[in-house]
Amino acid sequence: xxxxxxxxxxxxxxxxxxxxxxxxxxxxxxxxxxxxxxxxxxxxxxxxxxxxxxxxxxxxxxxxxxxxxxxxxxxxxxxxxxxxxxxxxxxxxxxxxxxxxxxxxxxxxxxxxxxxxxxxxxxxxxxxxxxxxxxxxxxxxxxxxxxxxxxxxxxxxxxxxxxxxxxxxxxxxxxxxxxxxxxxxxxxxxxxxxxxxxxxxxxxxxxxxxxxxxxxxxxxxxxxxxxxxxxxxxxxxxxxxxxxxxxxx
Amino acid sequence: xxxxxxxxxxxxxxxxxxxxxxxxxxxxxxxxxxxxxxxxxxxxxxxxxxxxxxxxxxxxxxxxxxxxxxxxxxxxxxxxxxxxxxxxxxxxxxxxxxxxxxxxxxxxxxxxxxxxxxxxxxxxxxxxxxxxxxxxxxxxxxxxxxxxxxxxxxxxxxxxxxxxxxxxxxxxxxxxxxxxxxxxxxxxxxxxxxxxxxxxxxxxxxxxxxxxxxxxxxxxxxxxxxxxxxxxxxxxxxxxxxxxxxxxx
Numbered sequence: 001x002x003x004x005x006x007x008x009x010x011x012x013x014x015x016x017x018x019x020x021x022x023x024x025x026x027x028x029x030x031x032x033x034x035x036x037x038x039x040x041x042x043x044x045x046x047x048x049x050x051x052x053x054x055x056x057x058x059x060x061x062x063x064x065x066x067x068x069x070x071x072x073x074x075x076x077x078x079x080x081x082x083x084x085x086x087x088x089x090x091x092x093x094x095x096x097x098x099x100x101x102x103x104x105x106x107x108x109x110x111x112x113x114x115x116x117x118x119x120x121x122x123x124x125x126x127x128x129x130x131x132x133x134x135x136x137x138x139x140x141x142x143x144x145x146x147x148x149x150x151x152x153x154x155x156x157x158x159x160x161x162x163x164x165x166x167x168x169x170x171x172x173x174x175x176x177x178x179x180x181x182x183x184x185x186x187x188x189x190x191x192x193x194x195x196x197x198x199x200x201x202x203x204x205x206x207x208x209x210x211x212x213x214x215x216x217x218x219x220x221x222x223x224x225x226x227x228x229x230x231x232x233x234x235x236x237x238x239x240x241x242x243x244x245x246x247x248x249x
Numbered sequence: 250x251x252x253x254x255x256x257x258x259x260x261x262x263x264x265x266x267x268x269x270x271x272x273x274x275x276x277x278x279x280x281x282x283x284x285x286x287x288x289x290x291x292x293x294x295x296x297x298x299x300x301x302x303x304x305x306x307x308x309x310x311x312x313x314x315x316x317x318x319x320x321x322x323x324x325x326x327x328x329x330x331x332x333x334x335x336x337x338x339x340x341x342x343x344x345x346x347x348x349x350x351x352x353x354x355x356x357x358x359x360x361x362x363x364x365x366x367x368x369x370x371x372x373x374x375x376x377x378x379x380x381x382x383x384x385x386x387x388x389x390x391x392x393x394x395x396x397x398x399x400x401x402x403x404x405x406x407x408x409x410x411x412x413x414x415x416x417x418x419x420x421x422x423x424x425x426x427x428x429x430x431x432x433x434x435x436x437x438x439x440x441x442x443x444x445x446x447x448x449x450x451x452x453x454x455x456x457x458x459x460x461x462x463x464x465x466x467x468x469x470x471x472x473x474x475x476x477x478x479x480x481x482x483x484x485x486x487x488x489x490x491x492x493x494x495x496x497x498x
Contacts, residue, residue: 011372056373080370087372121329123260123336
């Protein structure tokens, strides 16, 4: 048995998410089916994170096990050939130790959220960014965001469907920057709750529009109550950027 | 009569190009029809440049004339509403002097060409960049490109369908830079011949792959012969970036 670690990029628009669900096509199903066509083996894909419908990935990390003798390069090429025309690409493939686990070995995850801060409808960035028409004060957003960095109970910013046992998490980074008409929010933590990044971004957008004062974000956090959430940002602006493992650190 | 200048962004994938053609849907036709629905007037859109099928624009400049009394803001909003679901957006609209002409007043045009220098198929950048698998030497490309800057007869880099009277043009800028796996080529000139940017990019890619020596680009230019062209890069990596007018300079 050989364990293969994959780096995966995908356009999340047509999928119910990364993980298999009964409600529609998933990235996991597409890759498992491609692997079966390539090797004849039934595999289970394990991944660093879960993603919602419409959320994209630049470099998701995943793994599965094979009995077949195949080089990582040939496996990657064959998977990419069989994944077409789905917008899923294996950008890297390597063999790893049998105890390396894409989810359980992962010690850091990061996301970026793209806001197109403009009035005009999106063309080239349709389904790739959240269009927000009112002018955003990205400096106020960044200042407010710092209240969420650190060890907190993130119940306010957690989906009612979230299955994590503990709402207490350490947020390592929440930075807001502007590049022309694009406002980007960078978030990093060991792990996130379900909808946490989108919920934080939604409230930051309220701050940026001036609909929330900067200190309202901290108050929402302290409330530890989903009802205190101002806005959950839509999924199509969110990208899974990186998974970090001990050997990378 | 009032002349309205528009700034236009579009995804060129589904269009035969910016300008009207009998062979399929064009950006010009979509905007003229939207303008007619908004105003009841038949307009003719004049633009700074022409683009091929699949070529994108970040900020094309165009104009048309109206009898109707309407503010630029209301016109822009109404056009954007009527252009849906086409991936064309009016990002700016203003009134200009009657002798301002999007094409004839334009004194500078610039393009960027995006190469995704990677082996894996494209997902989020499908139809948005040219995928080139062999590793490109962007520094060699940049050095070679400088032989094309300045006043030259660009016959080698001109489509056989090009209708310009004179193949002699001054190329102001041809810069090649790398940003991770993306290689970008920036081109600026008062005006370009048909297929000039794509033809220059195609030959630069040959240099980057090591299939052409750096001095072969200069030799191809000197040949003044379309047969000396090495490769015409595909349209979907090309973006019209900016049109410059005397008042902007």
